[in-house]
Amino acid sequence: MTEGRVWRLLFTLLKLAEMGAHRRTAKISTEYLARKLGMSQQTASRHLIELDDRGWISRTITPEGCLIKITDSGVTELKKLYSNLRLLMEAAYPPSVTLEGVVFMGLGEGAYYISKELYRKQFIEKLGFDPYPGTLNLKLTTDYDVKTRSELEAYPAVEIEGFKNENRTFGHVKCYPVIIENKVKGAVISALRSHYGASVIEVIAPVFLRKQLKLKDGHKVKVEVLTLP
Amino acid sequence: MTEGRVWRLLFTLLKLAEMGAHRRTAKISTEYLARKLGMSQQTASRHLIELDDRGWISRTITPEGCLIKITDSGVTELKKLYSNLRLLMEAAYPPSVTLEGVVFMGLGEGAYYISKELYRKQFIEKLGFDPYPGTLNLKLTTDYDVKTRSELEAYPAVEIEGFKNENRTFGHVKCYPVIIENKVKGAVISALRSHYGASVIEVIAPVFLRKQLKLKDGHKVKVEVLTLP
């Protein structure tokens, strides 16, 4: 993990780049740098020494000031920061969203729907796993989680098409890939007509979650929703 | 000028954004944030308090952790950093380059060329000023300055077209807009066939620089070359 000191140096490196030192050797005195950074000449000098030690800049000291060039390694550091920020600023959705809910016993309907062959085929094809015939029901307890769950609707989802058979119609289903308890990959499914309100989520996975994660009614479970790339 | 403390906070703000707090309210406990940042829970807590004080985040404390949303003002800070970096990473040329040289008496030829009407008209049109009929000659003294000057050739320049009259040919001239001694706008001119080598620059300006800046032979003069947008 990047420690605090590094961040301070990265800032100094950024200023050096603003003076053109990432493209060419720039003549920058410690006194000048200090003024630009709002620090003392001594601190600027030390920062340059440390940047040099890290190999982020190369330095030649002359009587008129330092000749400074940011090295490839230094530019890489700035690029890392840049791409980090770009992803944040340009991404349409947050990288992941976490929901938490309490396990409760459902009506057992989930199993019926999931094992319908025309659904199952699509789960395998579009989610990449053959779902255990049953759903884990989680009751969202806090306002925060309910609000988050409703925001999910605006996210891009894996779309499972509905179908008809001789008796009835099976509706369209939206899936959001998730990781359950940081361990198991699965999906939250969201039927357009749900028996439950917005305060419940139904989770499917390739395994029997209650057994795999030793879950009992009332246990709190964390589900991390992955956004699609 | 942005002081050091702000940068440490901005780093924390960036991490919060990586957790999605710039788009939505995110539930982040101080303990969790601390682990992600490689700091103690207490420090994370203090950072959150300070970010809140600055108005960069809004916070609601619940028994399960803090509900954190980066405010518009906080997002603006991140955007500032982002656009700063983007300019650096994507710009083809450094924002400005500084040259330093020593005043010396030229051959007086400059005046002859500059006052040629077909040159003068172009200076007015393309540089935006009517040049004083004469050039300030600066001898570049250090290797650094000579090297920088030669790099200038690769920059986009204001191009002044050559012409012929009955007697002879007047060559093509490249100009680089500059600011002399942080005070006067002017340009460095670079004839393709120069009487001087790469270690001399000729500066023109709308005023008589020697008088305006009280320059005498041997004085050191700083010239900041502006890159074109």
Next chain:
DNA sequence: ATTACTACTAAACGAGTAC
């Protein structure tokens, strides 16, 4: 569980100054 206070430690900084 949390957050965040107080008291203390560690690190970053700046003044003075040598070179």
Next chain:
DNA sequence: TGTACTCGTTTAGTAGTAA
């Protein structure tokens, strides 16, 4: 002019702990 050392001061960070 420059850089960069030592050393005292300031500031940031952590541990313990209360709420």
